Amino acid sequence: MLIEKIELQGFSLGSRPPILGHHGIRWATSGNQRIMHLGFDWDTTEINIMLSAKMSKPLSGTARIVINSIHVKGDLLLMPILDGKAILYSFLSAPEVRIGVAFGSGGSQSLPATELPGVSSWLVKLATDTLSKRMVEPHRQCLALPASDLQKKAVGGVLCITVLSARKICSSSKGSPSRRHKCSAIDSKEEDQLENKELQTFVEIELEELTRRTNVRTGYNPNWNSTFNMILHDNAGILRFHLYECTPGSVKYDYLTSCEIKMRYSPDDSTIFWAMGPDSTVIAERAELCGKETEMTVPFEGVNLGELTVKVVLKEWHFADGSHSLTSFNLSTQNSLDEASISLSKTGRKICVTVVEGKDLIVKDKIGKSGPYVKLYYGKASKRTKTVSYTSNPVWNRKFEFDEIGGGEYLKIKCHQEETFGDESVGSARVNLEGLIEGLKRDVNIPLEKVSSGELRLQIEAVRVQDFEGSKNSHASSGDGWIELVLIEARDLVAADLGGTSDPYVRVHYGDLKRSTKIMYKTLNPKWHQTLEFPDDGSPLELHVKDHNALLPTSNIGDCVVEYQMLPPNEMADKWIPLQGVKQGEIHIQITRKKPELEKKPSSGSELSPAKMHHQISDQVKQMMIKLQSLVDNDDLEGVSKSLSELESLHETQEDYMVQLEMEQALLLNKINEIGQEILNSSPSFSRRVTFP
Template identity: 70%
Template sequence: MHVGFDWDTNDISIMLLAKLAKPMGTARIVINSLHIKGDLLIVPALDGKAILYSFVSTPEVRIGVAFGSGGSQSLPATELPGVSSWLVKILTETLVKTMVEPRRRCYSLPAVDLWKKAVGGVIHVTVVSASKISKSSLRGSRRQQNYSAHGSLEEHFDDKDLQTFVEVELEQLTRRTDVRSGSNPIWDSTFNMVLHEETGILRFHLYNCNPNSVKLDYLASCEIKMKYVADDSTMFWAVGPNSGVIAEHVEFCGEEVEMAVPFEGLNSGELTVKLVLKEWQFSNGLRSFNKFHVSSWQSMDGLSNTISRTGRKINVIVVEGKDLTTKERSGKCGPYVKLQYGKVFHRTRSAYAPNPIWNQKFEVDEIGGGEYLKIKCFSEEIFGDDNIGSAQVNMEGLVEGSIRDVWVPLENVNSGELRLQIEAVRADGCDGSKGSTAGSDNGWIELVLIEARDLVAADLRGTSDPYVRVQYGNLKKRTKVTYKTLNPQWNQTLDFPDDGSPLELHVKDHNALLPTSSIGNCVVEYQRLPTNQMSDKWIPLQGVKRGEIHIQITRKVPEVQKRPSLDSEASVIKSHEFSSQMREMVKKFQSLIEDRNLEGLSTALSEMEGLEDSQEDYMVQLETEQMLLLNKIKELGEEMFNSSTSMTRRPSVS
């Protein structure tokens, strides 16, 4: 590769001490500019671990010099003759001897995986304590003013009255400690924080709670910066005392560092925190955690089994939540979660608890280009649902065969986390894991919505106008509306292709003018039902106080696949029967031809056609049995292969 090289700089100062003939003595020669121009040849070496570089021909060199005096002697104002050209000659000869073709220089490249880009991480932040907090030195503090007996104004600073807490901020995520009193408060509050890039800034804001006011007094702030380093280590640094620098370097994830950071712009007061970078996540599917540099499931040939994102599915399980915010005075909470990935939206059912458990699974098509999974958590209220937090999860680097189990802290609120399990699978659903619930080939789901009972009343008159909206993956269908009843009957049959998608039923109250309102929902678990066997069940509705829905569901497969199997002995007997019948028919034809019995020949031909039809049916059945047997052998082989690969998978250490 040829590259043009043109380096021209005036930001240079090289001083040479020259010894001149008497009476001039010594003089200083200062090189203050340098210009090198030429064509570089760059050749990679050692499989990209180094490069060889050289000039194709002798480069053009110009040097600017200045002169000064040395000792007690002075130099003439004019340039000493030949000094600049002499320096140019020396530098040019040096370049020719060292880096002009065929002489080449070698530069070793750092061992950095250019495909492994850090796209996020998880850090635990513990706000330990603060020390030397004084009202007299903190901004925003209010002084207590009293008049003495002589009428003079006195100011009192009682640091024991301080009621402080710390707000931790990382991008859009904020968390607060409890309130502690005194000038040396101890909090020991730990928070789970999420990074969405390879760098981040942790900001710590100190506030004072004034008991006589609803407002908070802002006192001071400090910050700690962090950055991922290419060797899988992490750097933390902050501004120290007297504008110095406090820096910490950890080689592995999981190592704890403790930093005492002074509050900015103050003469006293510092904050002590502990930081643990739990893991880094990378765009190529690797993760760095604990004392292992990189962890990933490996394929049998030792390479990562991350495949192209095109055509993959992502399974997202919303498992549970904890410490969710409640905005009602009663403390009640009916949280549910909305997911958005690209243009696809999903929603969980409502669970009435501050630490809800959903365990709901959703499937989406993977989108390349670093698309985030956007999460919003809401609480059901009478006059409109409240937003109780949001978050986003980077979906890059998902590896087949490895489930990413994460607690995601909610942003824009003071507390709350959601637990998600995220897994990438092949588009055909054959992920090789146990308990796979992939749909049956060429099959369909037959859903009969029969009735519901004891529904909640959505209208003021104490009744509802219920109907059912069915969502199966990206398909949506609905039943007719049954008016003014809490025990509707629909008796409608809906069909869907059996591809293993989640089947959700949403019971709605129909309104002609106003928006429809929900009177319950449920998820139908059908994936493990035997084929061609109807299941009749009553399912309780979620998100409401009462109500059940009656359905019948069947996993249908084509009729050709449910023919009775032929055992080997019966098959042999059947084939012998056909052979003997054919031999008897041939003998009968010969006899009828010899007797010239035309009526008998006509009857025999009819019998022959019937025998041929039976034989054709039997051959079709044999072919079907052969196809089913081959499919069974294929499934068994895949199961054996998947079990063998799962036994050989181990986390890699580099």
């Protein structure tokens, strides 16, 4: 069928209701849940749905399609929840659907009133697919039963979601049935002892088009305790929670599993939350008032894949008349919201992403014109490629730029197929952008998730923006402090030696300064626990992990860049950074921008006191010692000699001010004695009782 575009011109379902339970009603029990089984039969000729279809080549013009009858027959399930205040309903299996279609003229350039081939079967398939996605088990709809004010219609709301923790989750690399059975059999004592150091996970929360993500946590039973504000644009919605695994050394996050919580506004201003429980049971909660916390533990989809505990608060509902329901919100939750809502700071670099091509995409041949395109999401920005005509191996070569954001923000990718009747997802992925090195372009192939085939080729690079205002201010204000870098450990490094191990050490480049850690022999998981310090001048900080060889040249086993410029003074950042240029490996570091206590600047024309000058000289000596150590490591004898002379000069200046400080101290004591003597002389009675030394 060659339809280019279709529009709805008229819609009426008539007044004939469906017949329920014509052959009887049967009650059943699943766990503690009562379920009503009854037949559903809706056969009507009063329906009138008018569609206008624009035809594509070789046909032309328009055709009018009229749906004048429909017959839907199936087995319906009704599940009362919350003491009968709401009902979940769904079909037990896909219902039988028949649709009657008539054709008519569509105007002066319309087709004759003849039947277009395939229209009726296409409409039946469309109706069946829609019902299967929304109302066939395990997909259920909710009907709130309390009496309602018909003038009050909820059109949106504000949610607060806290992802608390998960239990008994498994890695994608350890997802065999026996492994999952082992995960499910962990008892409470083993939970405290079992710690999977390799399993790092985070949760992505999705509500409509809005997504948020937690931090990365380690272990089978991670605790995130991350809180987010999200907006709902209807009186009902679905919260989806996607669990991802961070694979060391990989730019891609591995999708593990998902779960979801549905919600709906009830006309008595309460909110109903429900989800699928174990063994197809129902988990349902009701928040009587806005602002009430509802905690739910929901199993992940799949067999023995663990469970997720979340806390949901519907802060307020918005209504069509402009009013809203709002109650006081828990102060501690609000404080955590304020912390979670802090905007991510920009680093002063641009992330350039080129969507090169796709390979083996799932592109279905449907009605009308179609083709794949890609959407990129980074922070609050989104970009879109053009649509390529129908192909499973499209080539875009489209370059996009984003302002880099600190805090581990990742790139989200969604691949769609553009269709006449709505776009369809053909896969998605997440890309880790941590540790990009300026000037080094990464060419990566990203497999698409939740589909059987397909991957995207991307080229990613980081570019420093020289005139970035935030970067300038950060560098300019950092000249009176130093950088403290703690190189803790690395893991899953590449084996550079024939024996399957490496002798790793880290070469640190900070501007023109270079420092090295000690060498750890025959290991892929070295632990250095070594602290290095550099003067804070805003220079790029690069880490190069090397394999030491006694005779042969050293080999590189990974690089990364440490972003520190936007760190608050005297606050430590602890992070694992994936190594670039290799297939695997990541390094664990702690970094702090050390700054002395900020003091008020002296007024114009005034001089620093000896005490303040002494403090300033001490800081200069400390920075000079750091510089001297670096020069010694680099065998720069000329620089060492010059620095020693400067250091001696600083020591002499420091001694002069120490002498001046002692003189001022002596003068101050003499002045105190003089004042005390004057007090004694002016009060004879007091002088007889007290002798001033």
